Amino acid sequence: MPRPATDKRERLADAALDLAYRRGFARASIADIAEHAGVAAGSVYYYFKTKDDVGQAVVDRLGERYVSATQRWRDLPTPEERLVALLGLYLDDADNIRALGCPLGSVSAELGKHSPALGAAAGQVFSALIDWAAGQFVELGFTDAAARARAMHLIAVIQGAAALSNALDSGEPLQREATHLERWIRRSGD
Amino acid sequence: MPRPATDKRERLADAALDLAYRRGFARASIADIAEHAGVAAGSVYYYFKTKDDVGQAVVDRLGERYVSATQRWRDLPTPEERLVALLGLYLDDADNIRALGCPLGSVSAELGKHSPALGAAAGQVFSALIDWAAGQFVELGFTDAAARARAMHLIAVIQGAAALSNALDSGEPLQREATHLERWIRRSGD
Amino acid sequence: MPRPATDKRERLADAALDLAYRRGFARASIADIAEHAGVAAGSVYYYFKTKDDVGQAVVDRLGERYVSATQRWRDLPTPEERLVALLGLYLDDADNIRALGCPLGSVSAELGKHSPALGAAAGQVFSALIDWAAGQFVELGFTDAAARARAMHLIAVIQGAAALSNALDSGEPLQREATHLERWIRRSGD
Amino acid sequence: MPRPATDKRERLADAALDLAYRRGFARASIADIAEHAGVAAGSVYYYFKTKDDVGQAVVDRLGERYVSATQRWRDLPTPEERLVALLGLYLDDADNIRALGCPLGSVSAELGKHSPALGAAAGQVFSALIDWAAGQFVELGFTDAAARARAMHLIAVIQGAAALSNALDSGEPLQREATHLERWIRRSGD
DNA sequence: AATGAATGAGTGTTCATTCAT
DNA sequence: CATGAATGAACACTCATTCAT
Numbered sequence: 001m002p003r004p005a006t007d008k009r010e011r012l013a014d015a016a017l018d019l020a021y022r023r024g025f026a027r028a029s030i031a032d033i034a035e036h037a038g039v040a041a042g043s044v045y046y047y048f049k050t051k052d053d054v055g056q057a058v059v060d061r062l063g064e065r066y067v068s069a070t071q072r073w074r075d076l077p078t079p080e081e082r083l084v085a086l087l088g089l090y091l092d093d094a095d096n097i098r099a100l101g102c103p104l105g106s107v108s109a110e111l112g113k114h115s116p117a118l119g120a121a122a123g124q125v126f127s128a129l130i131d132w133a134a135g136q137f138v139e140l141g142f143t144d145a146a147a148r149a150r151a152m153h154l155i156a157v158i159q160g161a162a163a164l165s166n167a168l169d170s171g172e173p174l175q176r177e178a179t180h181l182e183r184w185i186r187r188s189g190d
Numbered sequence: 191m192p193r194p195a196t197d198k199r200e201r202l203a204d205a206a207l208d209l210a211y212r213r214g215f216a217r218a219s220i221a222d223i224a225e226h227a228g229v230a231a232g233s234v235y236y237y238f239k240t241k242d243d244v245g246q247a248v249v250d251r252l253g254e255r256y257v258s259a260t261q262r263w264r265d266l267p268t269p270e271e272r273l274v275a276l277l278g279l280y281l282d283d284a285d286n287i288r289a290l291g292c293p294l295g296s297v298s299a300e301l302g303k304h305s306p307a308l309g310a311a312a313g314q315v316f317s318a319l320i321d322w323a324a325g326q327f328v329e330l331g332f333t334d335a336a337a338r339a340r341a342m343h344l345i346a347v348i349q350g351a352a353a354l355s356n357a358l359d360s361g362e363p364l365q366r367e368a369t370h371l372e373r374w375i376r377r378s379g380d
Numbered sequence: 381m382p383r384p385a386t387d388k389r390e391r392l393a394d395a396a397l398d399l400a401y402r403r404g405f406a407r408a409s410i411a412d413i414a415e416h417a418g419v420a421a422g423s424v425y426y427y428f429k430t431k432d433d434v435g436q437a438v439v440d441r442l443g444e445r446y447v448s449a450t451q452r453w454r455d456l457p458t459p460e461e462r463l464v465a466l467l468g469l470y471l472d473d474a475d476n477i478r479a480l481g482c483p484l485g486s487v488s489a490e491l492g493k494h495s496p497a498l499g500a501a502a503g504q505v506f507s508a509l510i511d512w513a514a515g516q517f518v519e520l521g522f523t524d525a526a527a528r529a530r531a532m533h534l535i536a537v538i539q540g541a542a543a544l545s546n547a548l549d550s551g552e553p554l555q556r557e558a559t560h561l562e563r564w565i566r567r568s569g570d
Numbered sequence: 571m572p573r574p575a576t577d578k579r580e581r582l583a584d585a586a587l588d589l590a591y592r593r594g595f596a597r598a599s600i601a602d603i604a605e606h607a608g609v610a611a612g613s614v615y616y617y618f619k620t621k622d623d624v625g626q627a628v629v630d631r632l633g634e635r636y637v638s639a640t641q642r643w644r645d646l647p648t649p650e651e652r653l654v655a656l657l658g659l660y661l662d663d664a665d666n667i668r669a670l671g672c673p674l675g676s677v678s679a680e681l682g683k684h685s686p687a688l689g690a691a692a693g694q695v696f697s698a699l700i701d702w703a704a705g706q707f708v709e710l711g712f713t714d715a716a717a718r719a720r721a722m723h724l725i726a727v728i729q730g731a732a733a734l735s736n737a738l739d740s741g742e743p744l745q746r747e748a749t750h751l752e753r754w755i756r757r758s759g760d
Numbered sequence: 761a762a763t764g765a766a767t768g769a770g771t772g773t774t775c776a777t778t779c780a781t
Numbered sequence: 782c783a784t785g786a787a788t789g790a791a792c793a794c795t796c797a798t799t800c801a802t
Contacts, residue, residue: 024303026216040788113214126357152363160350167316173342232763404683406596422784489676493594506737532743540730547696553726610767
């Protein structure tokens with residue numbers, strides 16, 4: 001028994017994220033998104049006032065994905081393992097990242113150029129992710145400032161590795177940096 | 191003394207790069223680019239067969255910028271200083287990077303989604319930059335493989351720092367990672 | 381005690397007339413009208429089969445307004461005063477007329493181009509108004525033919541004055557023609 | 571040998587005026603106008619920046635028509651005859667006026683509701699026409715103020731007669747008021 | 761060598777209308 | 782009775798591209 005209203009809006013947001021990730025937001029037409037979601041073209045504007053609103057939904061969806069991922073890792077016994085799980089998220093998706101970059105990184109970079117508001121919204125997703133990682137480092141005994149610095153380093157390197165893997169069309173940078181980061185994380189606990 | 195035809199082509203490529211960096215390639219119309227370059231709109235198609243060709247010129251221009259930058263650093267006495275000069279290139283441009291990301295990174299990411307050919311071309315610019323950096327590390331005594339690994343790490347972290355600075359609209363990540371990298375580079379020579 | 385269904389229908393017709401007068405019928409969307417009337421958007425089609433039907437209701441409403449106005453003037457002692465009261469209706473509304481023209485005139489002109497049926501319906505409102513005015517002139521001693529000619533002149537000049545006041549965005553034409561017409565009416569009784 | 575550029579723009583303006591007069595401006599789509607002018611749909615935006623600009627061209631065209639009409643009457647020997655020629659313009663077009671109203675009156679009324687700027691522009695056409703008529707009354711010996719009052723009366727009555735003929739779908743009001751006005755004009759010269 | 765005129769395909773968006781509930 | 786959800790057709794507008802000159 002499908003819940004019609006929310007369901008379609010979610011399918012549209014998912015389709016929009018998928019197309020924005022694969023083709024770029026600017027090149028994903030409303031008609032494409034609707035078709036991808038199995039919804040009539042005109043219906044998009046029943047759920048979203050404007051294409052920029054669709055962009056906002058894309059950012060929201062992106063945020064939810066990372067939030068739900070970190071929640072899935074709650075039960076992992078140690079902060080190290082939770083941080084390494086984040087690396088795993090990227091390694092498990094290595095093929096897509098090589099082909100299209102990090103979903104969060106590449107989509108938010110484009111949306112930031114599309115409109116400042118969307119850029120700011122995407123920035124909050126990054127902030128939340130950094131906050132989560134900082135929390136893990138705090139658990140490892142770092143001060144708030146040191147934990148935050150480490151979290152930013154972690155996210156920056158992941159982003160850079162994903163971007164470079166995409167640019168070079170090679171799994172090497174991501175693989176290599178992930179290996180380094182894992183050692184660096186495990187060393188953090190000592 | 192009329193300027194050679196190359197002049198207009200270059201102005202167009204520069205204008206295209208500028209607009210692609212600031213607004214995104216998809217959102218930079220041929221008419222915009224022509225106006226930005228002070229060239230008649232229809233003339234773009236005298237110099238470029240298609241908009242994708244303009245994209246190729248954008249990538250070429252990006253490549254030239256990095257090549258000419260590394261050449262400017264040729265006279266620096268040590269490899270360490272040359273590698274640090276690369277960091278300086280980013281730190282000197284910190285405001286733009288915060289607002290728009292790394293020109294090479296953000297433009298090539300979008301172009302990679304635009305067409306595989308452009309993505310591959312942008313990948314070669316990254317490759318060249320990595321080769322240059324690897325050369326410096328070789329001079330520092332690293333084996334080819336180790337030098338290449340270090341070069342990839344350097345470029346990846348710079349890219350990630352720039353991307354994160356842009357996403358968070360903050361100079362902090364770029365500043366911080368650059369400081370770390372500088373220490374790391376100087377340590378490499380010991 | 382729930383309002384009768386007629387209530388909503390009337391509110392919709394009023395809202396439609398108001399919006400058609402202010403923005404034009406073509407530019408007044410069904411959704412706008414419903415919102416203006418405080419009614420759910422989909423409900424409009426419970427009361428009206430089509431937008432043209434809403435247009436018909438607009439014309440009806442316009443007719444009722446003039447009928448009820450002339451009925452209000454029934455108790456005025458002389459035909460002259462009743463005819464002058466019609467002028468007063470316009471003078472009292474001079475600001476709206478300057479900004480938007482005569483409601484009857486401007487709305488019926490647009491509806492006439494929208495569909496012949498609506499144009500004919502609007503024509504009947506004019507006919508009724510002319511009949512009423514002619515009745516007053518008959519009371520003043522004119523033959524049927526002369527009374528009707530005078531009535532048509534009266535309505536024509538009022539319409540023209542309102543149209544010109546609207547076009548020039550000035551109260552002058554309406555004011556001036558009303559003054560003339562009042563003298564002309566009062567002279568008619570002699 | 572057709573002059574391409576101006577020619578197409580003029581054909582578009584003519585087509586737009588024709589359709590705005592017959593269907594209303596809001597109901598005349600850009601595609602309709604282009605087809606009516608024998609021009610490709612997308613081409614309209616080479617000549618006009620926006621549909622409102624097309625509306626401005628419609629108003630301009632309307633103005634030109636009245637200007638050229640009054641210039642055609644320049645050689646008429648007396649002001650009375652020139653003023654009567656204006657009535658003739660309407661009487662010669664009685665069928666259209668009955669079916670669609672006065673082109674200037676009905677189009678400018680709608681455009682005034684479409685945008686204040688277009689309303690103001692249309693108002694200037696009325697002003698120019700009034701100025702012309704006032705000039706004729708000045709030649710007949712009236713003071714500037716009296717001439718202007720008479721001119722406004724003349725235009726108002728013509729507008730009202732046209733509007734009423736259209737509303738009633740009858741030539742009678744226009745015919746009758748024109749007859750009255752002609753006598754009134756000829757009396758003015760005495 | 762260079763361009764202004766022109767366009768068709770496509771974009772985001774609106775809206776009258778339908779219908780299951 | 783009444784309506785929220787949904788849609789297809791149409792709309793104003795953009796733009797990469799062509800081409801005569």
